[in-house]
Amino acid sequence: MKVLQKHHPMLMMLSLTLVIISSLLFGIVNSSYLIDGQQPGTCQVLTSSSYCYPLVSPQGQPVYIPFNVTIDQIETNITSLLSLPLNDECLKPAQLLLCSMYYNPCNNVTIDYGNGTTTPILLPSFPCFNVCETAFQGCSDYIQYLPPNFKCDMNTSSGQQQYPQYQTSFNITLENVTGTGENNYTTELIQCNDKYTGNIVGSCPIPLIFAPNRSKDTYYTISDNCVLPCPFQLWNESEEKAIKDVSLILSVLSFVCSVFLIIFNGILPNKISTTNESILYVALGALFLAISQFQNLGQNNFSCSEDPGRYVTQSDVECGINGFLFQLGAILGLFGWGYASYDFYRTIRLKSIEKIRYIRIVIWSLVALMCFIPFAGQRYGSTLATSGCWITGDKNNPWPYLFFYAEAIPTVLIILLFTGLTTQKLYSVYKQIQSQSMLLYDIKLMVVMVLIIFNSTFVLSFKFYMDKQTDDIRSRIADWVQCIAQNGESSCDLNIPDYSLRILQVITTNSWGILGFIAFALDASSLALIRQSNRANKLLKYFGWEFKQTKSLTGTGNHRLSKIIPSNTATTSIGSTSSTSDGTTSTITIQSNVPNS
Known part of the structure; x- marks a missing residue:
């Protein structure tokens, strides 16, 4: 397989995707808080038409959608990134990694101040390190298509591990909670995600056709x-x-x-x-x-x-x-x-x-x-x-x-x-x-x-x-x-x-x-x-x-x-x-x- 130019449009899109994921990670019910200094997003349930729907476990699990990002945009990015003719050794772990990276499981967390005041917030579960490592090893033949600085131990723009070993510590900024105009600060720990399983049916790059379990030999x-x-x-x-x-x-x-x-x-x-x-x-x-x-x-x-x-x-x-x-x-x-x-x-x-x-x-x-x-x-x-x-x-x-x-x-x-x-x-x-x-x-x-x-x-x-x-x-x-x-x-x-x-x-x-x-x-x-x-x-x-x-x-x-x-x-x-x-x-x-x- 030929080695492509490094600054290819698809690679630029992947790099931009990683920036979006690391900088626009967080969900919110209202605008009264920030997470790692960034605006939060929302939690949504994927429909059956979504590319990653078969992998999200358990079924019906809400996923985290970053601020100012739509599911349609995410679907376009995923299908483009998986459009390479990958072999079976790479395809499944790559699917799991991308779906875990784009569709983080959504966690509902309530901040309790002990005086009857609470604030509900939404936090994502980042993909675990082993999810990234499995994909990285299985797709060794395709490493040249990744950004040069891509590693499983890379950090987000806020200093968090993109693929934590166990959990992620989020810095929460609560704006004007007591009505005095002052902000409160707290920290929340969220377990990483390695629960997505399964395989995506029909995932072939255009114009190829997905044809498993072929009983006749006149396929190419x-x-x-x-x-x-x-x-x-x-x-x-x-x-x-x-x-x-x-x-x-x-x-x-x-x-x-x-x-x-x-x-x-x-x-x-x-x-x-x-x-x-x-x-x-x-x-x-x-x-x-x-x-x-x-x-x-x-x-x-x-x-x-x-x-x-x-x-x-x-x-x-x-x-x-x-x-x-x-x-x-x-x-x-x-x-x-x-x-x-x-x-x-x-x-x-x-x-x-x-x-x-x-x-x-x-x-x-x-x-x-x-x-x-x-x-x-x-x-x-x-x-x-x-x-x-x-x-x-x-x-x-x-x-x-x-x-x-x-x-x-x-x-x-x-x-x-x-x-x-x-x-x-x-x-x-x-x-x-x-x-x-x-x-x-x-x-x-x-x-x-x-x-x-x-x-x-x-x-x-x-x-x-x-x-x-x-x-x-x-x-x-x-x-x-x-x-x-x-x-x-x-x-x-x-x-x-x-x-x-x-x-x-x-x-x-x-x-x-x-x-x-x-x-x-x-x-x-x-x-x-x-x-x-x-x-x-x-x-x-x-x-x-x-x-x-x-x-x-x-x-x-x-x-x-x-x-x-x-x-x-x-x-x-x-x-x-x-x-x-x-x-x-x-x-x-x-x-x-x-x-x-």
């Missing part, structure tokens, strides 16, 4: 029972709005692109090839991601529960659904891109995929395990830095690492491997064919694959980076809360770094459908697919339209191959097979000008 604790409110903005309002706007725009675009890919790879083809299948995985993954984003962006404060300060968990049904959809989309999309990179590689190598059914079994088995096990373990929940739900966990919790990163990292490496091998093969083919259309098409695909590698790597790295930054973020928030307590919110800024990384994380997470559309749909072969689709022609014929029939291809795999290695009039031919979803294969022959070797 700053000090003991004081937690961050929900929602809580790590960045300013305009920056938070930008995050939501970017997320919404990209999610809508990704959703539309995903639907297009599903239509063109799952509905229009007469048969589903392995290429169609890999693209469908990409599209479905992006679709589920977009739906999960719509769910949390469509509600105000989706990540917050009805319990103050608690972020939603899987027990909140909508969060469970949201987290499941996000996990399903992330895993399916990542596996889809891995599958697509391999399909791209085998296409350029002119090879079919062997034992395709086993690849499907592996993919869907992993998807099921990675989505349902966290669901069964009640691990989906929201976090401070995200707008929706996902697998909860940090650097000390293995769940997200076991059920996402352990599978995602090898998949990214597979994408990297096959992208590199494909690039190498394309370069060797291009040197012999020298086709401009082939070059542009293949560059487009390779750029998209590189972007996918970047997106995946960044999203994975961002999680590890934020886990390392957790302690620093909590420290910055604690310093900010402390600043508000001392200077007011208008004078304090919450400086959380890495906003640009957060924006980049939003972009990389929500752009998978867009990249899939660029890679697999922005091509003339999409129009050819419509012309050759039995379903499309049947629908068009219903409305009286009809394409001129051409030879039908089984899927987009052959369209892609004709782009990667364009047809020529040369005599050399290369055979290729493309697997379909029912296990059959189709064969095409491509004429090229690759010289015989």
Whole structure:
């Protein structure tokens, strides 16, 4: 915790408070006496709304209010002084000391002159020395916030011990008691006070929320029972709005692109090839991601529960659904891109995929395990830095690492491997064919694959980076809360770094459908697919339209191959097979000008 300037406004207020307490200590029924030369005050009973009401013992005990001081002023001072994020070791003794210091128990004393003349007066009980000493020791980490001359053996301005060991001797001046104009003087001994006990509920500095006995772990604790409110903005309002706007725009675009890919790879083809299948995985993954984003962006404060300060968990049904959809989309999309990179590689190598059914079994088995096990373990929940739900966990919790990163990292490496091998093969083919259309098409695909590698790597790295930054973020928030307590919110800024990384994380997470559309749909072969689709022609014929029939291809795999290695009039031919979803294969022959070797 940072050391503050010594002559801080809060410290000046504390010093002034001690002067007020020591100089305006005494109560009076009328103005016929002085105590230690000072004007007295009054005795009042605290209401239940008072900060110190739970501590005053016995309940209903009148407390001493100094001359020209109001309870509202005292309440403001106490709440300001206790607004620091104190730990439990300090908080309770500090509460007891301040309440004992501001609200001294009131003692009714009657001065009897022995001739039937009496004068009722009111005297306070100062806090005992042990009350101060306990607070001083328990709050050793916060001593720098006290005035430099603060000690438990300090004296008041009239020479009395501020925190007596046993009792305080008050000098009473009785004005004109006998009617002769002369003053009488006497001394009264009052026992010190160490009777206040208990704890103040809900004592947390603004803007923190008091949340004791928490049964769930989705609270963000700053000090003991004081937690961050929900929602809580790590960045300013305009920056938070930008995050939501970017997320919404990209999610809508990704959703539309995903639907297009599903239509063109799952509905229009007469048969589903392995290429169609890999693209469908990409599209479905992006679709589920977009739906999960719509769910949390469509509600105000989706990540917050009805319990103050608690972020939603899987027990909140909508969060469970949201987290499941996000996990399903992330895993399916990542596996889809891995599958697509391999399909791209085998296409350029002119090879079919062997034992395709086993690849499907592996993919869907992993998807099921990675989505349902966290669901069964009640691990989906929201976090401070995200707008929706996902697998909860940090650097000390293995769940997200076991059920996402352990599978995602090898998949990214597979994408990297096959992208590199494909690039190498394309370069060797291009040197012999020298086709401009082939070059542009293949560059487009390779750029998209590189972007996918970047997106995946960044999203994975961002999680590890934020886990390392957790302690620093909590420290910055604690310093900010402390600043508000001392200077007011208008004078304090919450400086959380890495906003640009957060924006980049939003972009990389929500752009998978867009990249899939660029890679697999922005091509003339999409129009050819419509012309050759039995379903499309049947629908068009219903409305009286009809394409001129051409030879039908089984899927987009052959369209892609004709782009990667364009047809020529040369005599050399290369055979290729493309697997379909029912296990059959189709064969095409491509004429090229690759010289015989």
